[in-house]
Amino acid sequence: MKARIGIIGTGWVGTSVAFSTLLAGHARELWLYDQRGAVAEGEALDMADGAAFYPRCQVSAVPLAQMREADIVVLAAGRNGRPDESRLDLLRDNARIAAGLGRSLAGFGGIVIVVTNPVDVLTRVVTAASGLPPERVIGTGTLLDSARLRERLAMHLSVSPQSVHAQVVGEHGDSSVMLWSSAHVGGVPLRVWPGWPVDEEPTVAGHVRRAAYDVIQRKGATNHAIGLVTTELIGCIVNDERRLLPVSRVQTGACGVRGVALSLPALVGSSGAAQVLEPAMDDAEAQALAASAAVLDGAFKSLAG
Numbered sequence: 001m002k003a004r005i006g007i008i009g010t011g012w013v014g015t016s017v018a019f020s021t022l023l024a025g026h027a028r029e030l031w032l033y034d035q036r037g038a039v040a041e042g043e044a045l046d047m048a049d050g051a052a053f054y055p056r057c058q059v060s061a062v063p064l065a066q067m068r069e070a071d072i073v074v075l076a077a078g079r080n081g082r083p084d085e086s087r088l089d090l091l092r093d094n095a096r097i098a099a100g101l102g103r104s105l106a107g108f109g110g111i112v113i114v115v116t117n118p119v120d121v122l123t124r125v126v127t128a129a130s131g132l133p134p135e136r137v138i139g140t141g142t143l144l145d146s147a148r149l150r151e152r153l154a155m156h157l158s159v160s161p162q163s164v165h166a167q168v169v170g171e172h173g174d175s176s177v178m179l180w181s182s183a184h185v186g187g188v189p190l191r192v193w194p195g196w197p198v199d200e201e202p203t204v205a206g207h208v209r210r211a212a213y214d215v216i217q218r219k220g221a222t223n224h225a226i227g228l229v230t231t232e233l234i235g236c237i238v239n240d241e242r243r244l245l246p247v248s249r250v251q252t253g254a255c256g257v258r259g260v261a262l263s264l265p266a267l268v269g270s271s272g273a274a275q276v277l278e279p280a281m282d283d284a285e286a287q288a289l290a291a292s293a294a295v296l297d298g299a300f301k302s303l304a305g
Contacts, residue, residue: 002026002027004027004029004071004072005027005071005234006030006032006033006066006072007030008067008074009075009076009077010039010040010043013222014032014076014115016227017074017230017231019047020228020230021230022050022054022059024231024234025057026235026238027057028057029058030058031062033062033064033066037061040061044059048060065104067105068104068108071111072112072238073108073110073113075112075114075115076116078122090117091121091299091303094117095121095122098129099125102127102128102130103129103130106129112130113233113234114126114137115140115226118172124260124261124300125300134249134250134251134252134261135272138248138272139247140226140229140230140248141248141262141263142169142248144172144225145168145176146168148208148225149178149204149208150164150165152204153183153185153190157185163185163186164185165183165184166179166180166182166183166184169265170289170292172263176209177292178201178204179280179281180201180285182279182280233247236268237268242267242269243267243269244265244266244277245266245273247268247273249266249273251276260293262289262292264277
């Protein structure tokens with residue numbers, strides 16, 4: 001099954017999401033919108049020229065109003081982070097844009113995927129502005145952080161990343177929480193894996209949290225990995241896969257979190273991130289998750305100041 005997929009914002013991230021989505025074959029129609037209309041048109045023409053090399057899909061630039069007819073809308077509009085600022089430093093600039101886009105999607109019948117940073121706070125902003133149910137406004141959240149953690153563990157252990165099962169929850173940012181206590185490799189708990197240095201866990205966590213900053217410092221933005229992550233999320237929705245993914249949404253009580261958007265494992269399918277599950281955590285991880293929720297709640301409330 002294929003869907004009509006709209007992408008709002010055709011900067012670095014939006015175009016990477018578009019290109020990855022085309023190659024994956026999830027879209028029968030791919031719609032692009034940007035305030036810079038000529039840029040969106042140029043990207044659509046450029047991608048359409050490569051139609052012989054990806055599954056059949058009609059690519060076009062469309063007015064913002066047409067996005068309401070899509071099955072899935074990806075919000076990638078906003079400015080990128082600078083090397084000297086955190087994701088939360090982006091908040092005021094991108095929250096204004098996200099709120100406006102959320103209002104334009106009031107009554108929308110599909111699913112919204114929020115990619116723009118700070119993704120957790122903006123997921124809450126879009127949910128409030130659109131009035132859509134929390135399960136249908138999904139932030140990419142710690143899906144990318146979890147992929148980064150798996151890659152670094154796989155490199156350290158000399159195994160395939162597909163054999164590593166480890167999750168990051170909470171904020172997609174500096175207060176993210178690595179769930180070391182439940183991580184495992186091919187069914188073997190990480191902490192009993194031969195040679196795994198438990199005292200290195202804080203160092204690995206630091207590498208995961210700094211990954212985006214390292215990329216931004218060198219090239220100005222992160223885009224390819226988040227493009228792949230977003231396409232994976234789109235595929236889960238389009239194909240109703242009901243896969244368990246650490247994505248962000250406004251929580252309604254799981255792990256004691258209510259009203260705050262952050263990442264916890266959720267079953268993702270055609271109805272969105274409808275069922276949130278509580279992961280196994282030790283006491284330190286549970287406390288860190290509560291602290292992460294407090295950071296995000298404070299950031300959201302600061303918008304009213």
